[in-house]
Amino acid sequence: SRAPFGSGRAFAPSPQLVNPERSSMRFEEMSAKLAEAEQSHVLAHWESLDEQQRNALERQIEDIDAVVGIQNLRPLFQEALETSEQQRKGEIEGPPADCIGYADGRNPEDELRWEGIGMDLIAQGKCAACVLAGGMGTRLGTPFPKGMLGSQEVQEKFLPSQKSLFQIYAERIIAMQRRAQKHAGLEEEPTIHFLVLTVEANYQTTFQFFQRNNYFGLRGDQVLFFRQASMPCFGQNGEMLLESEARIAVSPDGNAGVYSALRREGVLERLRESGVKWVQVFSVDNLLVRAADPVWYGYCEETGADVCVKTIPKRNWSEAVGVVTLRGGAPGVIEYSEIGDERAQETLEDGTLKYNAANICLQAYSLDFLSKPALEYKTIWHVARKDIPTIDGKKPGIKLEGFIFDVFEVAKNFRLLQVDRSAEFSAIKNASDSGKPDTPQTAVESLSRLHRGWLRKAGAKLPEDDENGNGPACEVSPLVSYRGESLEDVAGGVDSSGETIYIE
Numbered sequence: 001s002r003a004p005f006g007s008g009r010a011f012a013p014s015p016q017l018v019n020p021e022r023s024s025m026r027f028e029e030m031s032a033k034l035a036e037a038e039q040s041h042v043l044a045h046w047e048s049l050d051e052q053q054r055n056a057l058e059r060q061i062e063d064i065d066a067v068v069g070i071q072n073l074r075p076l077f078q079e080a081l082e083t084s085e086q087q088r089k090g091e092i093e094g095p096p097a098d099c100i101g102y103a104d105g106r107n108p109e110d111e112l113r114w115e116g117i118g119m120d121l122i123a124q125g126k127c128a129a130c131v132l133a134g135g136m137g138t139r140l141g142t143p144f145p146k147g148m149l150g151s152q153e154v155q156e157k158f159l160p161s162q163k164s165l166f167q168i169y170a171e172r173i174i175a176m177q178r179r180a181q182k183h184a185g186l187e188e189e190p191t192i193h194f195l196v197l198t199v200e201a202n203y204q205t206t207f208q209f210f211q212r213n214n215y216f217g218l219r220g221d222q223v224l225f226f227r228q229a230s231m232p233c234f235g236q237n238g239e240m241l242l243e244s245e246a247r248i249a250v251s252p253d254g255n256a257g258v259y260s261a262l263r264r265e266g267v268l269e270r271l272r273e274s275g276v277k278w279v280q281v282f283s284v285d286n287l288l289v290r291a292a293d294p295v296w297y298g299y300c301e302e303t304g305a306d307v308c309v310k311t312i313p314k315r316n317w318s319e320a321v322g323v324v325t326l327r328g329g330a331p332g333v334i335e336y337s338e339i340g341d342e343r344a345q346e347t348l349e350d351g352t353l354k355y356n357a358a359n360i361c362l363q364a365y366s367l368d369f370l371s372k373p374a375l376e377y378k379t380i381w382h383v384a385r386k387d388i389p390t391i392d393g394k395k396p397g398i399k400l401e402g403f404i405f406d407v408f409e410v411a412k413n414f415r416l417l418q419v420d421r422s423a424e425f426s427a428i429k430n431a432s433d434s435g436k437p438d439t440p441q442t443a444v445e446s447l448s449r450l451h452r453g454w455l456r457k458a459g460a461k462l463p464e465d466d467e468n469g470n471g472p473a474c475e476v477s478p479l480v481s482y483r484g485e486s487l488e489d490v491a492g493g494v495d496s497s498g499e500t501i502y503i504e
Contacts, residue, residue, distance in 0.1 A: 030061055033070045038239075045245035053246035060248050067229045067253070067260075077238040080381035080400050090328025092339070094354045095416055101303070103295050104420040116183075117301050118294025122176055122192060123184035126277040129292040130195035131169055132255055132361070132404075133284040134228060136202060140440065141431045145202040147284045148209055149428065149440060156432075158440055159447070160475045160500040165284060165428075166209065170194065170216035170223075171478040172291040179482070180294070192292045193276060194223045195267060199252045203227050226265040228257030233388045234398045242391045249388050254401025255361075259374040268371055276367055277301075281404075283361040285428040287443040288450065290483065296364055299417050306369040307331075307411040310362035312421040317345045317353055322405075324357040324416060330409035333359045357416055359405065360425050369411065377407045423450060423483070448474040455501070458487035460494040462501075474501040 034040050042061065049057065061070070068076060103111050121127050135146040142154050147166040150158035159168075177189040184190075198206050207225050210216070215223050230250035232240040243249040258281065262268045271279070278297050282289045290296070300308045311324055318341075322333045336344065339355055346354040365374070381400040388397035408414060419425075426446035430436040449465065451474045456462055465471040480503050481487050490503055 027058075030058060033065065034061070037070045037073055039070065039073065042240055042242065042248060049246050057246045057248070060250075063230070064232055064248070064250075068231070073232065073240065074238045076381060077234055077398070077400070080383050081398075083380065084383040088327065090330070092334060092343070093326045093329075094348075095324055095326060095331070095357055099414060100357075100416045100418060101299050102418050103299065104418055104423075111295050114295045114298030114302060117298030118296065119180050119183040119298075121278065121297045121301060122180035122292070122294060123186060123190050125190050125275050127292060127297050128193040128195060128271055128276045128279045129169075129173060130197060130258070130279055130281045131166075131284050131291070132258065132281065133166075133196050133206060134199035134202065134252055134255075135284055139430055139434075140428070145198070145206050145209075145284075146428070147206065151209070153209075156440065159444060160473050160502040161477065161504065164209075165287065166206075167213070167216045168287070168478060169289070169291045170218050172482060174217050175478045175482045176292045176294060178479075191219070191222050191274070193271060193274065194218060195262075195279070196223060196225045197258050197261060198225060198227050200227055200230060224267055224270060226261050226267050228255075228261045229253045229264070231400050233386075234400070236396065236398070241388050241395065241397055243389060244391050249390055249397070251399045252401070254382070255404040256379055256402025256406060258404060259370065259377070259407065262370060263375055268367070271367055272371070278364060279367060279370060280364045281362075283427075286360070286362075286425055287428060287447055288424050288426045289362065290424055296417060299415070300364050300366070303415050304413055305364070305411075305415040306366055306373070306413045307408055308364045308415040308417055309357075309405075309408070310360065310364075310417050310419050310424070311357035312360055312419060312425055313356050314353060314358045319358070322359040323355045324359055324405075324408075325355060327409075331411060331414040332409050333403070333405040357418070360427075361404070362424075363404065363408075373410045373412075374407050377410055380406045422446070444473060445470060448472070451476045451503075452501075454481065454484035454487055455491050455494055455503070457484065458491035460487075460491035460496075462494065462496045472496065472499055472501055475503070477502075477504040480504060 031043060034042055046054065064070060131147065133145060133147045137144050137146050137149060140149065142156065144154050147164065148154050149156065149165050150162060151164040173192050173194055177192055181189045196206060203225065210223060231253045233249040233251055235241055241249040278300055280292065280296060282291065296308070296310065309324055314321060320336045322335045325332065325334050327334065344355060348354055379402040382403060384399040384401060386397060386399055387394045426443040427438045428440055428443050429438040432439040432441040448471065449469055452462055452465065452471055454476060463471065480490070494501060
């Protein structure tokens, strides 16, 4: 069962995408819309369906109509195909130096100032953090949502603490609330709203996981669950594919779906009523992400940014990663395949790469930007050619998805904040036994390396890492230290004789 809206435990939307106040389509109206859109085949099995199946299919058609309009499906499909075959126009340039800030250790005074501003904002209740948690753990070899990695349910060796990704992010938010309370001398902890964007397929599992674990120490009413929409999967000629006689094949609408979902499911209104000004958005699979980073909030506030993207320098010119650039003077992200080898190797006068701002899916927004420009922006649908499970078996098909970064081009004040890869980014994309990079194992190694460094700096006597930068597994709870601070009292008692070091 779903928690009701405004339950005080969690912010849970009405089922799927259907507006409960919207009356169900009459069959004739539904049939006429589909016929006009040349999608009548969706009702081919209508007569053989029972009442429950008919209601489910009707609701699915209503959902699609509410999101994009049944009549718009074929034009939208054709436009997406044409766009995918064309290179977007506009001269590509690196981002100008005056829009880049640095929180990578080179300017400690700037970081300290931004942190203070950010702490003030958190203390005033003006901050929120959003995790893009629609990803499933399929490539990791688990049927559970990625954010549950590390939990007992997933049963895969991960962190020494046996905490899940969701718990780590929640505890980092709690840590910032506590620090802001102390910073401002408040009687109670301020609230940082934690937004959890799911897809329909993992909404219930994610919601119940938080419930079972008492929201990992957060209040239930500050954790706002919401869902992105689904788009139909298409055949090669623009027809919607059927997954079964009573169900259209669908897939999530891409991470750009966060913008419309914030409005559609009432989250923007809730944030506005709570006085929130800044929202940080991050991907669920980055173990090192500084959820609710006060330095980031402070930089956004000081610069008055509409959008601020955290970036890291590329490892080398050939690293296959999208980079933040200007195209025709407007900010955006260019995929590596479009830049090409020759341009990727271009350098500035100081010898650094011209296209060096690697995109790592860390973006912050003003609530004003999310409430108007981001919603008015016409989604650019990108084509993904996949084998789609259908009523007739797997078929080559097309999924359409929007990218979160396309909307950057309408930001009036766009900023970058360059951070340290080793401190803030370690993605989890593949299974540990896959032989590929970016696994749970490599993420834990990155965290361990970072936390061993924290402890050494605080005075702990630890053996040096080996030639590959590896040593004992090491984890410092976010409730003890957020970014290496306040460890002097515990560093002297660290026992490094075992296989793991865990500070809680």
